[in-house]
Amino acid sequence: MNPEIKQRFNEFLTTKLNAEQQKAVQHQDGALLVIAGAGSGKTRVITARIAHLILNAGVSPRAIVALTFTNKAAKEMQERITHFLGKHVELPFIGTFHSYCLRLLKKNQELLDYPFFSILDDDDQQKLLSGIINRAALQKEVTAKNLSYQISHIKNHATDTEHINMLYAVNPRLQALYAAYEQEKKASKCLDFDDLLLQGLKLFTHHADFKSQTQDTVRHILVDEYQDTNVVQHELLKQMARDARTFSIDSICVVGDEDQSIYSWRGATIANIINFKKDFPDAVSIKIEQNYRSVQSILDIANSVITHNKQRNPKVLWSEKKGHDRIRRITCMSEYQEGDLIAQFASVASKTQKLSSIAVLYRTHFQSRAIEEALIRSSIPYKIIGGVQFYDRKEIKDLLAYLRLVVNPFDRASFFRVISVPPRGLGLKFEELFYEYWHNETFLHFHDVAKKLIETMQVMGSKKTALEEFCHVFEGCAPTDKPTHALDHIISKLGYIGYLKETYEPEDAQSRIENVKELLNAMKHFESSGIGTIEQFLDEVALMQEKMNKKDENHDALLLMTLHAAKGLEFDTVILTGLEEGLLPSSRSMAQEDTLEEERRLFYVGITRARERLLITHSRYRYAYRNMTDQIPSRFLDEIPDHLTFIENASYWKTPEMRIALSKWLGNNQAPAENHIMTFGTPKSSNNTYLKPATHISKPEIPEQTMQQTKIRKFRLQQPVEHEKFGIGLVEEIEVKGTGVTYLTVKFKTGKKKLDSQFLKSL
Numbered sequence: 001m002n003p004e005i006k007q008r009f010n011e012f013l014t015t016k017l018n019a020e021q022q023k024a025v026q027h028q029d030g031a032l033l034v035i036a037g038a039g040s041g042k043t044r045v046i047t048a049r050i051a052h053l054i055l056n057a058g059v060s061p062r063a064i065v066a067l068t069f070t071n072k073a074a075k076e077m078q079e080r081i082t083h084f085l086g087k088h089v090e091l092p093f094i095g096t097f098h099s100y101c102l103r104l105l106k107k108n109q110e111l112l113d114y115p116f117f118s119i120l121d122d123d124d125q126q127k128l129l130s131g132i133i134n135r136a137a138l139q140k141e142v143t144a145k146n147l148s149y150q151i152s153h154i155k156n157h158a159t160d161t162e163h164i165n166m167l168y169a170v171n172p173r174l175q176a177l178y179a180a181y182e183q184e185k186k187a188s189k190c191l192d193f194d195d196l197l198l199q200g201l202k203l204f205t206h207h208a209d210f211k212s213q214t215q216d217t218v219r220h221i222l223v224d225e226y227q228d229t230n231v232v233q234h235e236l237l238k239q240m241a242r243d244a245r246t247f248s249i250d251s252i253c254v255v256g257d258e259d260q261s262i263y264s265w266r267g268a269t270i271a272n273i274i275n276f277k278k279d280f281p282d283a284v285s286i287k288i289e290q291n292y293r294s295v296q297s298i299l300d301i302a303n304s305v306i307t308h309n310k311q312r313n314p315k316v317l318w319s320e321k322k323g324h325d326r327i328r329r330i331t332c333m334s335e336y337q338e339g340d341l342i343a344q345f346a347s348v349a350s351k352t353q354k355l356s357s358i359a360v361l362y363r364t365h366f367q368s369r370a371i372e373e374a375l376i377r378s379s380i381p382y383k384i385i386g387g388v389q390f391y392d393r394k395e396i397k398d399l400l401a402y403l404r405l406v407v408n409p410f411d412r413a414s415f416f417r418v419i420s421v422p423p424r425g426l427g428l429k430f431e432e433l434f435y436e437y438w439h440n441e442t443f444l445h446f447h448d449v450a451k452k453l454i455e456t457m458q459v460m461g462s463k464k465t466a467l468e469e470f471c472h473v474f475e476g477c478a479p480t481d482k483p484t485h486a487l488d489h490i491i492s493k494l495g496y497i498g499y500l501k502e503t504y505e506p507e508d509a510q511s512r513i514e515n516v517k518e519l520l521n522a523m524k525h526f527e528s529s530g531i532g533t534i535e536q537f538l539d540e541v542a543l544m545q546e547k548m549n550k551k552d553e554n555h556d557a558l559l560l561m562t563l564h565a566a567k568g569l570e571f572d573t574v575i576l577t578g579l580e581e582g583l584l585p586s587s588r589s590m591a592q593e594d595t596l597e598e599e600r601r602l603f604y605v606g607i608t609r610a611r612e613r614l615l616i617t618h619s620r621y622r623y624a625y626r627n628m629t630d631q632i633p634s635r636f637l638d639e640i641p642d643h644l645t646f647i648e649n650a651s652y653w654k655t656p657e658m659r660i661a662l663s664k665w666l667g668n669n670q671a672p673a674e675n676h677i678m679t680f681g682t683p684k685s686s687n688n689t690y691l692k693p694a695t696h697i698s699k700p701e702i703p704e705q706t707m708q709q710t711k712i713r714k715f716r717l718q719q720p721v722e723h724e725k726f727g728i729g730l731v732e733e734i735e736v737k738g739t740g741v742t743y744l745t746v747k748f749k750t751g752k753k754k755l756d757s758q759f760l761k762s763l
């Protein structure tokens with residue numbers, strides 16, 4: 001090896017790594033657990049350790065295996081090691097668990113139960129499963145996608161055939177389908193992705209010579225993101241490194257952070273990293289707590305929140321980066337004001353920083369809808385990372401296509417989009433027949449074409465029944481109907497929620513169902529703003545989509561994503577939205593301590609994405625299933641000591657007030673678009689965590705007529721108001737009589753009431 005390369009690396013080792021990082025890199029033999037906190041440079045540590053083994057310990061690259069979870073992460077590691085070692089130098093194996101196991105299986109085909117020549121991708125797997133389901137006449141009970149999820153879930157939690165059979169025993173029908181699936185694969189000489197891990201593990205557990213030879217060759221194992229390993233991957237590592245309970249190789253180094261374990265729904269188990277020392281009793285543990293990403297005040301919040309978890313290795317993140325007044329926690333009246341606040345923040349912040357340096361994070365996809373609409377209204381460009389814009393999501397486009405057919409039964413694009421959604425067994429030949437007939441009869445709408453095909457007996461039997469059922473979906477719907485009424489009717493007739501549950505994996509299905517419910521919430525909001533027909537609603541959606549489609553794709557844009565999608569990323573500013581019970585933590589997580597702890601880890605991951613500023617928002621009220629509900633602030637907010645953040649109530653802020661407050665926080669001192677009296681003050685000192693309303697504002701003399709007009713105008717659509725008897729509601733209509741009396745139609749939980757405004761308190 002070139003002496004200059006070695007010298008340059010050792011200079012890097014002593015000058016660019018802190019003391020704990022150096023210990024992790026230079027640790028010699030045995031098992032090593034590196035607890036690397038968020039932003040602490042774990043990838044730098046693991047790649048430097050590989051370079052150290054090769055350059056300073058004289059280890060052959062062929063004796064090193066480094067495992068990670070994504071091809072992207074593996075590529076980044078390869079690039080860093082190439083930077084250390086120089087080009088044209090042999091690299092060790094660096095790749096995913098699946099790619100390493102595939103390599104072992106390809107080299108040792110003679111040891112397998114049956115030879116294989118190809119790997120089933122998702123589409124191939126589902127085609128195979130569809131055939132099995134059809135032959136068993138179980139199409140109405142299970143879908144190929146759902147069955148593939150069930151099979152994968154069991155394989156990720158089992159380490160051998162006996163264990164798999166035990167898990168299947170609780171569901172004999174599933175066991176029979178699984179057995180047929182395995183037989184089909186064997187006949188086709190194929191494996192699926194989960195088989196790669198299980199068969200790789202089987203090589204070690206059933207072939208002593210293979211295990212011994214592999215351990216003689218591979219002397220050093222490194223694993224990145226160890227908190228994300230599942231049961232099979234953990235067992236595989238034990239078999240690679242141990243012989244019975246004896247450590248059999250030179251070193252195994254696992255790097256991870258249990259505080260960032262957020263993928264249990266994928267099969268990951270936090271127990272692997274928590275119990276590492278039980279499986280490797282002599283393991284040395286090194287904590288890397290210095291953070292190079294965030295200012296200390298943000299880390300203080302993260303540290304405070306995560307200490308409430310019991311399943312963790314205690315650590316305290318710290319940073320040399322200091323900063324004053326970097327965190328805000330703001331209460332909004334509703335998700336619509338929350339969206340407006342985010343839009344105004346983006347507008348103000350864009351004067352001094354790129355929008356792409358700001359990320360808006362939320363727990364689940366449906367939350368993006370109100371935020372997107374606010375950004376569109378304010379002409380703020382945005383991108384959704386790891387997802388699609390709300391009105392472009394498949395389930396939303398499907399339901400909007402049904403509504404478009406109500407308004408325009410000549411809409412061919414919408415018809416062919418949904419004629420097989422949900423599946424009706426009509427097939428491509430039917431669609432070709434329907435299209436050809438319609439093409440020749442351009443003055444007919446789809447009802448007429450369907451009727452003609454049935455009358456001329458070109459469509460018969462089950463296809464006739466399916467076509468008639470499709471047409472029946474639209475009975476009782478008219479373009480002038482309320483959007484919520486029409487969509488309720490269509491969803492019910494289609495059994496659309498059941499279709500989503502049967503078609504998609506549970507986590508995916510739940511997300512899509514939440515999107516459908518959010519569409520109904522959006523419709524309700526539009527209806528209360530005077531958009532009362534299907535046609536008007538579709539026009540509004542079309543205008544929004546047109547506005548977004550015109551944006552420059554290369555333009556700087558605000559980033560929107562779920563908390564899960566943000567893992568591994570970092571931003572100058574992070575906006576964490578929807579910190580409310582039922583959202584974060586999610587309603588499905590609150591029954592069990594382990595799932596609640598994962599939600600807290602998700603919040604922790606969100607906090608630690610921020611470099612310079614953190615804005616946390618929550619709403620007092622939120623539309624849920626078309627009703628306004630009181631929202632309880634997330635319990636996680638109570639875990640942040642008051643002295644660590646400024647807490648503001650923006651419930652009564654108008655746009656100018658938002659801009660003044662946000663400009664002042666960001667140091668822009670940007671004046672609002674119009675003169676406006678500020679109704680809040682600034683903290684007297686850094687120890688005062690609340691920005692309190694001004695206690696005294698001098699008022700000029702106001703003529704009586706102007707005072708009366710101001711009184712009339714103090715109410716607005718969608719404004720929360722309170723009645724002594726009926727409680728809190730939202731203003732849906734405002735009617736001003738010639739006498740100056742204002743009547744409000746308010747939606748309370750008990751129903752709609754029309755009341756004189758003098759009996760209502762503005763909130």
